[in-house]
Amino acid sequence: MKIKIPQNTLSKNISIVQKGISSKTTLPILNGILVEAYDNKLKLTGTDLELGIETQLDCEVIEEGKTVISSKIFGDIIRKLPNYDINLEVDTSHNIHITCGHSEFNILGHPAEEYPELPKINEESSFEIPKDLLKNMIKQTVFATAQDETRPILTGALLEVKDNSAALVALDGYRLALKNSSIPYDNNIKVVIPGKTLSEVSRILDDEENNVKIMFTSSHILFNLGDTIINSRLLEGQFLNYKDIIRNEYKSKVIVKTSDIKESIERASLLAREGRNNLVKFDIKDDKMIITSNSEIGNVHEDVDIELEGDDIVIAFNSKYVLDGLKAIDSDEVIMNFISNVNPCIIKPKDDENYTYLVLPVRLAEVN
Amino acid sequence: MKIKIPQNTLSKNISIVQKGISSKTTLPILNGILVEAYDNKLKLTGTDLELGIETQLDCEVIEEGKTVISSKIFGDIIRKLPNYDINLEVDTSHNIHITCGHSEFNILGHPAEEYPELPKINEESSFEIPKDLLKNMIKQTVFATAQDETRPILTGALLEVKDNSAALVALDGYRLALKNSSIPYDNNIKVVIPGKTLSEVSRILDDEENNVKIMFTSSHILFNLGDTIINSRLLEGQFLNYKDIIRNEYKSKVIVKTSDIKESIERASLLAREGRNNLVKFDIKDDKMIITSNSEIGNVHEDVDIELEGDDIVIAFNSKYVLDGLKAIDSDEVIMNFISNVNPCIIKPKDDENYTYLVLPVRLAEVN
Known part of the structure; x- marks a missing residue:
């Protein structure tokens, strides 16, 4: 096998297939990248047998062939080379010879025959x-x-x-x-x-x-x-x-600025994370949501402006789970629907019916 | 103690004094920041007793006083608050009350009297x-x-x-x-x-x-x-x-582009780091420096253009130590002076007499 390929193209594609390679594999050959050169195409493959990634790119193939090269050292070498053409040559003993500019590397490859076949997907x-x-x-x-x-x-x-x-x-x-x-x-x-x-x-x-x-x-x-x-x-x-889990009925509907509630919960969770469960409590009443959290080192009280339709409610959450959902929403405002303090809260972007985030509350000792 | 101060000013100054605080201190009070408010100035202090950092900033002091606040939670809270004025109040039981915008925090401080005095420096x-x-x-x-x-x-x-x-x-x-x-x-x-x-x-x-x-x-x-x-x-x-260690005589003087030699050693060290000592060998002759490295996984050969004055020389180094010095030099070209392969190499920027980097060679078995 003998090929010639620009450094930046090869480097980019190695980075892609490396995402398919696990450092925890028990099969040593899977620490390598399968490199195949045929029909003026270079194909790179990385897999951990669960997940497989293949890229194909145009390449000057002087002599066809295939080999397996250790992913880490191959990636490190190619990334550090200057952006000129790289010549890569493999002999029959799997010695890999890489030259580029004033640099010359010799590393040992492995026979491509030892590399497992990726599953053939017959399009169903x-x-x-x-x-x-x-x-x-x-x-x-x-x-x-x-x-x-x-x-x-x-x-x-x-x-x-x-x-x-x-x-x-x-x-x-x-x-x-x-x-x-x-x-x-x-x-x-x-x-x-x-x-x-x-x-x-x-x-x-x-x-x-x-x-x-x-x-x-x-x-x-x-x-x-x-x-x-x-x-x-x-x-x-x-x-x-x-x-079955997502119910559309609600007794309290809150509309709130996404950044307001996100930042308030983030601050409340500074103390919550010191306690158990990252517990934050929401006290929703009239046009305010009071978010509080207590731990050994202190307490916090956040006051968030909201629009409330329906009943007042007091409910508690693991702050991490609420924040994860809020961070996934780009809209300026979110709608939060509550049924009771033991039913899940449903969070939706105000202007997007297509996203639903549901989070279970934590039972508060004082409200049981 | 009672003060009013803009969030961004306080946040910036907390970050500075936090650099003086060690997470490994055995004296719990040193996990705190000493906060002192007098004469419309706020003084923050962090120390691990070896190193102490004090900052002083203008501040509206409504009531003078001092306290010690846990550095981590104080920094986390202040950084997460919006950029408005922060009100900070401490009562006689060391309860610290922080308000800003719609947020309110209560955390427990410690008596400033427990904080060690920083050494007084009488200017000698x-x-x-x-x-x-x-x-x-x-x-x-x-x-x-x-x-x-x-x-x-x-x-x-x-x-x-x-x-x-x-x-x-x-x-x-x-x-x-x-x-x-x-x-x-x-x-x-x-x-x-x-x-x-x-x-x-x-x-x-x-x-x-x-x-x-x-x-x-x-x-x-x-x-x-x-x-x-x-x-x-x-x-x-x-x-x-x-x-006594720095000798100005030399038998071989090399002038080389800093980026050329740095990048070549970086590439050579990809293989060197797999072996012992990060060993790279320089073979200096005529207008070339050949840098090589070998390890179990392969070998590398780098060819660097140089100007040589004096004798040819073959010498080996721990690549890390040579690279550290080259990275500290901003000039486009460096001068490397050699006496023999058991004497140190002296590296200097070509255009700057004020910097000297000296690195000991590694004895090569084959040249002893």
């Missing part, structure tokens, strides 16, 4: 979605996936498509984030995508306006971004019926 | 030096102080003043950094300042053009920056006679 169903929409759907939900593995299905997000509409839902037993979008596709799809896959897809998606093609099999999902393809195992099992 | 000798010059002197030397405590005196830098000239020198047994400057002061001063003190002084110095006044006693140094005063213990003991 697929749809297209704009990159920025997908990125936003992921950003507004993925943080609510469960971080612990006690219920593995909750470490993923449910993607449900039907009747020209897509919903992405994540929940962890304390809060739920749901984003709806209309897409031009009317078949039924219902899959659970690992949270890690969604995070990596979101990091790789650039802000270009073109579409991502998403393909499915019964066990895998594949995101085709054009030059980059990300494939991932799906999670197996039954996701919770999230629609 | 002093001189003034421009802030940017002092900052640069520190930046070019402090990294070469010893990090381990086996020879405590070497964890500091020697400041030697005489005949209108100041020298700051740091060395750790592997390399030495020396910066000379002319200052209008002709008395003799010879003190060893802790490296940590110098680092904090450099972080606090802004880029304004005015002077710093430096005062000395036999045991302490004090940097007067105007509104901020930093005092520190001096290190006791005999510093090495650095002038």
Whole structure:
């Protein structure tokens, strides 16, 4: 194998496939990047067997072939080289010879035959979605996936498509984030995508306006971004019926400036985090929400202007879970709906029906 | 005590005195900031007993008094408040009441009487030096102080003043950094300042053009920056006679572009760091310096254009120590002087006689 390729192109693509490589792999070959040069294309692959990332780029291929190169040292070397053409040559003993400007590196590669095959995705169903929409759907939900593995299905997000509409839902037993979008596709799809896959897809998606093609099999999902393809195992099992959890009725409806309530909770949580549960209490009455928190080192009292429709209410939350939802909302104002101090609070952007964030309250000893 | 002060002013000054507070203190009161309000001035003090930082600022003092407030929670609260006036009130039971905009905090303070007194510096000798010059002197030397405590005196830098000239020198047994400057002061001063003190002084110095006044006693140094005063213990003991180490003769003199050699060593060290000692070898001959490094994972060969005056030489270094010196030099070209492969290399900026960096070679088995 022998190729010639500009340094900045190669460096950029190595960074992309490195997102598919886990430092915790037990299979040493997976610490490497599979490098394949055929038909004047260079293909790079990184995988941890759950998630796989492939990029393909134009390249002057002088001699076709393939090899596996340690991801860390390969990335470090290429990034540090000057932005000239890089010549990369691999001999039959897997010695890799890299030259660029006044620099010359020799490192040992591994036979490409030892590298596992990525799953072949035979397109069973697929749809297209704009990159920025997908990125936003992921950003507004993925943080609510469960971080612990006690219920593995909750470490993923449910993607449900039907009747020209897509919903992405994540929940962890304390809060739920749901984003709806209309897409031009009317078949039924219902899959659970690992949270890690969604995070990596979101990091790789650039802000270009073109579409991502998403393909499915019964066990895998594949995101085709054009030059980059990300494939991932799906999670197996039954996701919770999230629609039963979200109730639209309410007894108290609060409209409040997003920045006001976010900053007040952030300040209140400075003391809350010193106690247990990050507990903050909301006392909602007339046109005020009083947010308080107590801990051994002191107490805080925040006074937020609101519009209230319905009953007064006193309710407490883990401040982290409320803040996570507020941070996912770009709108200037949010609506918060309450039923009672033991029912979940539902937070929505005032001008956007497509996003719903639900958070469970913490029972207050004094109000039980 | 009762004061009124703009949020941004208070926040900025808390950040400054926090640099004097150690998280590892064994005396709990030193986790606090001493807050004193007298004569329409607010004075903040943070110390770990080795290093003390005081700032003084104009402030509306409604009732004079003093208290000690936990540094971390105080800083966190003030930084998160909106940029309005902050009212801070302390009652006789050390309850601290902070209000700002719609926010109200109550935290418990500590009696100011428990706070240790900072050493009184009776000016025995002093001189003034421009802030940017002092900052640069520190930046070019402090990294070469010893990090381990086996020879405590070497964890500091020697400041030697005489005949209108100041020298700051740091060395750790592997390399030495020396910066000379002319200052209008002709008395003799010879003190060893802790490296940590110098680092904090450099972080606090802004880029304004005015002077710093430096005062000395036999045991302490004090940097007067105007509104901020930093005092520190001096290190006791005999510093090495650095002038004996720096020899001006050479057998090989190399002139090279700073960026060329720096980038080449950085690339070579990608492989060197995998081996022992970060070993890189320089092979200097005619108009080329060949930099090589070997480790289990491969080898690298860098080819740097140089001007050589004198003998060819083959010599090896710990790449980290050479890079540290090159990074401290702003000039486009450096001069490197060699005597033999067991004598130190001396690196100087081509256009600046006032900076000297000396680094010891590593003996190569093959050239012994």
